[in-house]
Amino acid sequence: MTSPPAPRGPASPAPSPEAAQAVAWLHTARFLTTAPRLEHLPPLDVPEIAFVGRSNAGKSTCINMLTQQKRLAFASKTPGRTQAINLFALGKQGATDAVLADLPGYGYAAVPKADKIRWQQVMANYLVTRESLTGVVMLVDPRHGLTELDDILLEVIRPRVEAGMKFLVLLTKADKLNRSDANKALSIARLQTAGGEVKLFSALKRQGVEETSLLLWQWAHPDAT
Ligand SMILES: Nc1nc2c(ncn2[C@@H]2O[C@H](COP(=O)(O)OP(=O)(O)OP(=O)(O)O)[C@@H](O)[C@H]2O)c(=O)[nH]1
Ligand SMILES: [Mg+2]
Numbered sequence: 001m002t003s004p005p006a007p008r009g010p011a012s013p014a015p016s017p018e019a020a021q022a023v024a025w026l027h028t029a030r031f032l033t034t035a036p037r038l039e040h041l042p043p044l045d046v047p048e049i050a051f052v053g054r055s056n057a058g059k060s061t062c063i064n065m066l067t068q069q070k071r072l073a074f075a076s077k078t079p080g081r082t083q084a085i086n087l088f089a090l091g092k093q094g095a096t097d098a099v100l101a102d103l104p105g106y107g108y109a110a111v112p113k114a115d116k117i118r119w120q121q122v123m124a125n126y127l128v129t130r131e132s133l134t135g136v137v138m139l140v141d142p143r144h145g146l147t148e149l150d151d152i153l154l155e156v157i158r159p160r161v162e163a164g165m166k167f168l169v170l171l172t173k174a175d176k177l178n179r180s181d182a183n184k185a186l187s188i189a190r191l192q193t194a195g196g197e198v199k200l201f202s203a204l205k206r207q208g209v210e211e212t213s214l215l216l217w218q219w220a221h222p223d224a225t
Contacts, residue, residue: 022210022216023068023209023213025090029063029069029072029090029100030089030093031086031087032099034084034085035085036083036084037122038129046097046099047097047220048087048101048135049099049101049133049134049135049219051102052127052137052153053106054105054107054144055107057172058203059139060076061203062201065203066212067088072088073088074086086101086102087100087101087102088101088102097220106149120149120152124153124156127160135165137212137216138150138168138170139201140170140171141171141173142177142189143176145185145192146169146189166219167196167197168212168215169193169198170199171189172203173203174207175205197215199212
């Protein structure tokens, strides 16, 4: 039995064959492992794409949306839900060709200061030293814009981005903005990331799913394009 296709708004055209391939590829996602600390992360010889951002920005929801799996990553109304690095494998069973990493969010006010600082250090360490890390998707709630911690993170990854690492900012919960505010948020984020790639994303409206899927597929298969 096949599940019915996801609802598609009247404005969204059918995806290109390339996007459809990328969407199908993301649908192969399965849980690989959870790492409470960096030293628990397995060394990988496939591209790893990390989802980072403030607590509650929508990282886990975005991963569930992209992989079309309701509960692969644990999303929650309670900020600070994701507390370890969770890895998900992509590609046909037995032929993993990329991994997604769902990272705990930063900036949640109720977290004790010492824990916050510890997590920022772990995160910086991960972003600087993780060899398989090929791309970073930063999720930003456009109603808050890029925060100080987002800026710090941008600085941390800048040398790697300059050396070729892929980087994308997704403005999440785009369903909460009208068109003019969405365009404003896009321009501001583009300025703040010095011309970096920025897209609108909404899990609720399924906005940006195909475009983002295609981009991630291209990141993981640079020789195929
Ligand atoms: N309206 C709307 N709500 C969203 C969207 N994406 C996520 N949310 C909601 O935002 C809340 C947080 O989502 P999560 O995916 O758990 O956020 P997270 O970034 O993984 O949070 P942490 O794991 O705490 O860092 C949940 O209540 C989601 O339902 C979206 O596109 N639109
Ligand atoms: Mg999460």
